[in-house]
Structure formats: structure tokens, C-alpha cells
Amino acid sequence: MADIILEAKNLKKYFPVKRKFFARHQGYVYAVDDVSFALGKGETFGLVGESGCGKSTLARTILRLIEPTNGEIIFEGQNICKMTPEQMRRLRREMQIVFQDPFASLNPRSKVGQIVGQSLEIHNIATGSQKNEIVADLLERVGMRADDADRYPHAFSGGQRQRIGIARALALRPKLVIGDEPVSALDVSIRAQVLNLMENLKAEFNLSYIFISHDLGIIQYISDRVGVMYLGKIVEIADSSDLYHHPFHPYTKALLAASPIPDPEIKKARIILEGDVPSPIKPPSGCHFHTRCSVRNDRCKVDKPALKAVGPGHFVSCHLA
Numbered sequence: 001m002a003d004i005i006l007e008a009k010n011l012k013k014y015f016p017v018k019r020k021f022f023a024r025h026q027g028y029v030y031a032v033d034d035v036s037f038a039l040g041k042g043e044t045f046g047l048v049g050e051s052g053c054g055k056s057t058l059a060r061t062i063l064r065l066i067e068p069t070n071g072e073i074i075f076e077g078q079n080i081c082k083m084t085p086e087q088m089r090r091l092r093r094e095m096q097i098v099f100q101d102p103f104a105s106l107n108p109r110s111k112v113g114q115i116v117g118q119s120l121e122i123h124n125i126a127t128g129s130q131k132n133e134i135v136a137d138l139l140e141r142v143g144m145r146a147d148d149a150d151r152y153p154h155a156f157s158g159g160q161r162q163r164i165g166i167a168r169a170l171a172l173r174p175k176l177v178i179g180d181e182p183v184s185a186l187d188v189s190i191r192a193q194v195l196n197l198m199e200n201l202k203a204e205f206n207l208s209y210i211f212i213s214h215d216l217g218i219i220q221y222i223s224d225r226v227g228v229m230y231l232g233k234i235v236e237i238a239d240s241s242d243l244y245h246h247p248f249h250p251y252t253k254a255l256l257a258a259s260p261i262p263d264p265e266i267k268k269a270r271i272i273l274e275g276d277v278p279s280p281i282k283p284p285s286g287c288h289f290h291t292r293c294s295v296r297n298d299r300c301k302v303d304k305p306a307l308k309a310v311g312p313g314h315f316v317s318c319h320l321a
Contacts, residue, residue, distance in 0.1 A: 005208050006039040006176060011071035013061045017281060029280050031057040033232035044209040046223030048216060054232040055212045059178045063095055064088060093123055096169035100181040102161035106153040113149030116168045138167040159190035178210045195222055216259040220244055228252045231288040232280060238314040248316040250293045295320055
């Protein structure tokens, strides 16, 4: 792997559950449960899994938009979990996010120029005409026009709004950008345009990406390495090509079997998972996936499998791998 820019170590985020407003908590939602991975400089790390598995919570925890319950987040050698609010404020320039919903993530009362350029003023980088020049340049780089800065978000389509969101994320010239399902709300034809744009900007701005999606095709297209999440845990990590051609974890195999292939001549066996996803408030003992796994044994019900190497750069959390 290239030089590491970000590393998550045993990261956890638990949300307390209360039955009444003033009552003591009755338990926890184990949204992110002991997650560890590393991101290399210039790399795109894809996170994939079913809805509700903790992908977005993990992204927000890494950026400290929500505070972690436990664990470490190492960014360029610094543990950001121990940083003061002022230190985190300065670090925000290096870490940005593109949100999932392009309609909810842009302030409808602000013009595009204000949305994209606000961070430049907050961090005392540019104001006035200098800021306007930077905003115009950013809009053109993402495929918009410079005079779009004087229009409001409601005047644009979903794909154009997401381009504005990307321009906002790039305004501070960050080193890390997290895409939290940035194309899931877009039409299929627009998705390809936005994905290609993000790939081009990655090379132009020397970016590292964490790209979140539940679409296996998108993850395969854009990612260098992939992490598969299930019920708050990463169950498999591998290079993109290795994961798609040689999956080890039963959950990964089920996800790939459910992914459609755009060729009617190709047939593949479907893997039907048993039951429903367990509640993150009361996750199963042992391996969290054992309640739906067709190859489980008695050990899977009591022992938590560690993430172990099964090949070069390929790690899986399964007793049977």
C-alpha cells in the first residue's frame, strides 16, 4: 500500500437508547462496532453493505461530525480523537464530505456562489473578488458555468446540484474526500458523469477517497480496495478485483450473487439469505452473520471471528475462511 493518510483503529460508535426522555438509557445501538482499516494516499477505498449496516455512521465518525464512543482515528500521523475544537477546525480544511442527497445538502436560501465560497471566508483564505474567482474556477472544473454562482439551488437538476456539492468539498483543497453515496439519488445516465468527474478530480487535486455505496457495480468501478460491512463490522477487505473474483465471506458471496449482470446469456446461482438483518440494539453473539449463514457451525454462534489475512492484502472475518 502507498503511504497511509488515514487509519481507523478499533473504532466504535454506540448510540444510547432511551424509552422516555428523562429516563436512563436502556441499551445501545451498536452502529459501528470495532472497525479497523487503513487508507493509502491517492487511493479510493470503497465501503459496501446493506442499508443500515453503519457505512454512513462510520463516515461521519471518521470526520468527527459525530463523536466516536471508542477507538482511534489517525490522520497523517495525528490522532484526531484527542484534538481540541480549534485544532479540529483547522483540520477541516484537509477532510471534506459529499453528502448523499443533493437536494437536502444545499441551503435553498443561499446562492451557489455563497454555498461554494463560504468555507473560503470561514478559513480566511479568500474574500471579495478573489473568492469569486476561486468559486468560478471550481464551478467550471466540475462542469458548471461561472455565472451559475448567481443562481439558487432550486434552478438546478439533481446531477447539477451534486456537482455543486463536489465543488464545495474541493474549495479548501482537501486531501481526503468522503463520498457518502453521492450518486444514489441520481439517474443512471447522470451517475456515470458524476463518477467520471470524481475520478478526474481525484487525479487533478491529488485526492484520497472513501466512497460509500450499496451498489456493487459502482464500488467495483471506482474503488482500488473494498471493505464489506455487516451490522456495524467490516467482514472482508480486499483489492477490488480480488474481492469480486475471489470472495471468501458468505455475506460477500451473497451480495455478489444478488448483483445483476447485464447479459442474459450469463447465469449464476442465487444465494438466498435466511431471515432478516438482526437488530443493531441486540446483535447476535459470536459472528453477527451466523443467524443468516448457510454454512455456520457451533463455533460461529459463540466466538467472534477476527479479521485475518487469507491472501496478500485480503482479510476476512470468518471462522470457515
